[in-house]
Amino acid sequence: MAYLIYRVIISLACFLLIQEYFVTIEYAFGNDRTIKTVRKVSSNPFLKPESTDEEDGHISNTDILFTIDEADAGNGKDNAQKSVDGKKTNDIVKQKEDNNGHSYKLISEYINNGKKFEARNALSDLYFKELDLEKRSEIKKQLDELNNILVFSRTPSPDAHFYEVKPGDSLVKIAKKYNTSYEFIMRVNNKSRTLIKIGERLKILTGELSLLVDKSDYTLTILLNGHFIKQYPIGIGKSDKTPVGTFVVDNKLINPTWYSPDGVYKFGHPKNLLGTRWIGFEDKDDLYGYGIHGTIDPDSIGKNMSNGCIRMKNEDVEELFDFVKAKTRVVLQE
Secondary structure, three states: OHHHHHHHHHHHHHHHHHHHHHHHHHHHHOOOOOOOOOOOOOOOOOOOOOOOOOOOOOOOHHHOOOOHHHHHHHHOOOOHHHHOOHHHHHHHHHHOOOOOHHHHHHHHHHHHOOOHHHHHHHHHHHHHHOOOHHHHHHHHHHHHHHHHHHOOOOOOOOOEEEEEOOOOOOHHHHHHHOOOOHHHHHHHOOOOOOOOOOOOEEEEEOOOEEEEEEOOOOEEEEEEOOEEEEEEEOEEEHHHOOOOEEEEEEEEEEOOOEEEOOEEEOOOOOOOOOOOEEEEEOOEOOEOOOEEEOOOOHHHOOOEEEOOOEEOOHHHHHHHHHHOOOOOEEEEEO
């Protein structure tokens, strides 16, 4: 009996020593339960090493060095990322107590964990489901801040890759290769001129870019792979002249001439209502002559005053003009 008790005591002592050993190992090499200051690298790729393959500009998980937040902590830069405040999303979470509550909570966790790409996509889905205008406005603010980082900056993201300029390249050639417009590449890379240099790395957005026109709230939204990228206020047709349905872009014109029912008016004529840009749709069935254009009457935005086309402020349609290309899909809905 004494021998049995002795064996139990020895076994218990060995067990406690082993436990102490593994706790020590965890503390030394890092474990979320024991070291609260160690940051785990996000699964979302934000910074990558220079590619050794000239044709491979894509970002994979094996390319990740550290997140952009960690880069800022190291160099002290104060950039747009710091404007994305998890507290704002937490406030939205508290306001929402219906079936979407879990989704809002998940978005809050994404932002708090630095997963901006996932947060943007989830917020985009919720934006189009949300019926409360005040809550939609709050979601849009978050979307704008996230897209300023993910889309309209040099920050890498999963729906973009970097192309290294080679001898003989031009922006037009690069845009054609990636089925986009050279103006869009310039916008994303904040370039004011078409000059590019050999070895320069250009951010190229990948996937489908499309437009969604919502007549009920007078908005036009740019979508990238189905997710909210940017939104503009618009004006639509009087007497319900703006149709609904799916169209595709057919042509684009700078400083367009207006062929109106009353006559032909060149750009600059006081009766030319088209403003500085025209983005025309392909004709379909009995619907022809529709498109998106600027305006000489900014006060008409947000109202039903056009002959059926979508009106935008000139500065807005000029930006949109750079984003779209022939065959860009445009959905018009009530």
